Amino acid sequence: MRLRARLALLVAVLLTGSVAVLGSGTLWWTRSNLVAEADARLLRARAQPQSAQPGQPGQPGQPAQSRGRPGGDQPPVRQVALVRFDTQGRLEEAVPSETTGEPDPLPDVPWKAALSGGPDGRIRSAGSVDGTLEYHWTAVHRPDGGVTVFAVSLAEAARTSHLLLGSLLLGGGAVVVLGGGAGWWMVRRQLRPLDDLVDATEAVAAGDLTRRTRPPVDRDEVGRLTQSFDHMLVQLDASLAAREAARLKLERFVADASHELRTPLALIRGYAELHGRGGLPPGPLLERAMSRIAAETERMTGLVEDLLLLARLDHEAAEPESDTDVEVAGVLQDAVEEHRAFGPDHRVELDLATGSAVCVRANALRLRQAIGNLLANVRNHTPPGTVTRVTAEVFGPVVEIRVIDDGPGIAAADRPYVFERFFRPDGSRPRTRSGTGSGLGLSIVAALVSSCEGTVTALETPGGGATFVVRLPRSQMPGGPAPREASANPQERLRGSRP
Numbered sequence: 001m002r003l004r005a006r007l008a009l010l011v012a013v014l015l016t017g018s019v020a021v022l023g024s025g026t027l028w029w030t031r032s033n034l035v036a037e038a039d040a041r042l043l044r045a046r047a048q049p050q051s052a053q054p055g056q057p058g059q060p061g062q063p064a065q066s067r068g069r070p071g072g073d074q075p076p077v078r079q080v081a082l083v084r085f086d087t088q089g090r091l092e093e094a095v096p097s098e099t100t101g102e103p104d105p106l107p108d109v110p111w112k113a114a115l116s117g118g119p120d121g122r123i124r125s126a127g128s129v130d131g132t133l134e135y136h137w138t139a140v141h142r143p144d145g146g147v148t149v150f151a152v153s154l155a156e157a158a159r160t161s162h163l164l165l166g167s168l169l170l171g172g173g174a175v176v177v178l179g180g181g182a183g184w185w186m187v188r189r190q191l192r193p194l195d196d197l198v199d200a201t202e203a204v205a206a207g208d209l210t211r212r213t214r215p216p217v218d219r220d221e222v223g224r225l226t227q228s229f230d231h232m233l234v235q236l237d238a239s240l241a242a243r244e245a246a247r248l249k250l251e252r253f254v255a256d257a258s259h260e261l262r263t264p265l266a267l268i269r270g271y272a273e274l275h276g277r278g279g280l281p282p283g284p285l286l287e288r289a290m291s292r293i294a295a296e297t298e299r300m301t302g303l304v305e306d307l308l309l310l311a312r313l314d315h316e317a318a319e320p321e322s323d324t325d326v327e328v329a330g331v332l333q334d335a336v337e338e339h340r341a342f343g344p345d346h347r348v349e350l351d352l353a354t355g356s357a358v359c360v361r362a363n364a365l366r367l368r369q370a371i372g373n374l375l376a377n378v379r380n381h382t383p384p385g386t387v388t389r390v391t392a393e394v395f396g397p398v399v400e401i402r403v404i405d406d407g408p409g410i411a412a413a414d415r416p417y418v419f420e421r422f423f424r425p426d427g428s429r430p431r432t433r434s435g436t437g438s439g440l441g442l443s444i445v446a447a448l449v450s451s452c453e454g455t456v457t458a459l460e461t462p463g464g465g466a467t468f469v470v471r472l473p474r475s476q477m478p479g480g481p482a483p484r485e486a487s488a489n490p491q492e493r494l495r496g497s498r499p
Contacts (some may be wrong), residue, residue, distance in 0.1 A: 015180060042150055084147075085146055107126050137150060154411065267293070326367060337390070342377040342379065362454070381408075388405045405466055408464075
């Protein structure tokens with residue numbers, strides 16, 4: 001049985017039980033009051049003097065027991081029956097009650113029972129002589145030795161109880177039917193989100209992760225459950241999408257690495273086979289071949305080292321190391337000195353606008369390598385005579401390190417992809433010198449900066465050239481320079497910064 005059917009049945013059972021208990025209590029209370037009223041009439045009749053008992057016309061007791069309407073056009077109604085026995089048990093007189101307008105059957109009370117039930121004055125029960133009525137009766141011993149029995153019919157109590165029982169059955173049945181229908185409607189309305197949740201769950205189990213439930217109308221438990229389910233599906237979908245993106249990225253990375261390694265390996269293998277077949281006798285040709293082999297070996301070694309570095313950085317990104325406070329000025333000075341040593345034909349300027357006491361939370365070696373790779377990118381992709389400017393400035397809780405050159409720059413279509421692995425721009429920033437570059441330099445910079453909880457962005461230098469902006473969290477060390485307000489647009493901060 002479905003849940004809504006069980007709940008609706010439970011509502012119907014509870015309504016039926018409530019109506020039954022309420023009806024039974026009402027019926028019992030009404031009948032008890034009617035019987036108590038009849039017993040009170042019986043006791044009042046018993047307490048009257050014997051000379052004024054009903055059955056003796058013209059006596060004071062008769063008008064008290066029954067009254068007609070004013071004017072005497074309706075016969076009196078007698079409410080108490082009277083039976084007289086003499087000392088020998090013979091019936092002297094029998095006066096029936098007239099609760100229905102007609103004489104009622106006499107109560108079936110034997111003389112011996114009346115004789116034994118007189119002294120204690122208790123009220124007893126008996127039926128009528130024809131078994132159609134129920135009586136309450138009591139007996140009184142007269143001074144002459146006889147017994148008088150007073151009996152009151154319970155026909156009115158029975159009649160009222162039957163009418164009340166019928167009303168309760170009809171009304172209670174209507175309440176149960178209407179209440180059960182209303183309960184079914186309410187249960188169905190309240191559980192409708194659960195049906196949507198079941199359908200969505202089945203759809204997700206079948207592989208449809210885009211399925212969602214309807215927006216809940218109420219913020220009850222069911223509404224919060226459906227909202228939590230939708231939130232879980234969103235998180236699951238995002239997690240699976242991220243995993244799929246990582247898988248595709250890994251496949252592309254492996255394919256690119258294989259492609260990069262294929263060329264030097266093929267060249268080395270070709271020279272080796274040529275030498276094995278005697279095609280490289282000692283002399284200039286062999287020396288040239290060995291030089292090419294050494295160059296390709298160096299290129300392949302650099303590529304493998306870059307791949308290992310990226311793999312290590314990816315692994316450490318899941319388990320980050322604790323950073324320390326690093327003074328920016330010292331790192332930049334070391335990187336600039338190295339750039340001057342390896343590229344004497346590229347002029348570089350260092351501008352620490354905020355002084356020398358700026359510190360960031362980072363790994364000193366990785367930050368040093370990231371800035372060194374950015375300067376190496378300038379040497380490899382700009383012509384001799386290119387001027388590079390390295391600056392560091394504080395903007396709020398962030399320290400910005402900018403490497404700005406006035407070289408050919410990077411095409412706008414290539415800027416979003418320059419930090420991807422094995423990406424080589426085909427636009428305005430070609431390689432200007434031979435080397436072991438493999439398209440991993442800037443991707444290594446991005447990984448190194450990310451390991452320091454920073455970001456790196458490629459922008460256009462006003463007037464021509466490329467600008468790389470590294471943003472790192474500033475270290476809260478005393479004595480540092482006052483931070484400046486950051487501009488809403490990083491490109492605005494580069495205006496006028498061309499070296």
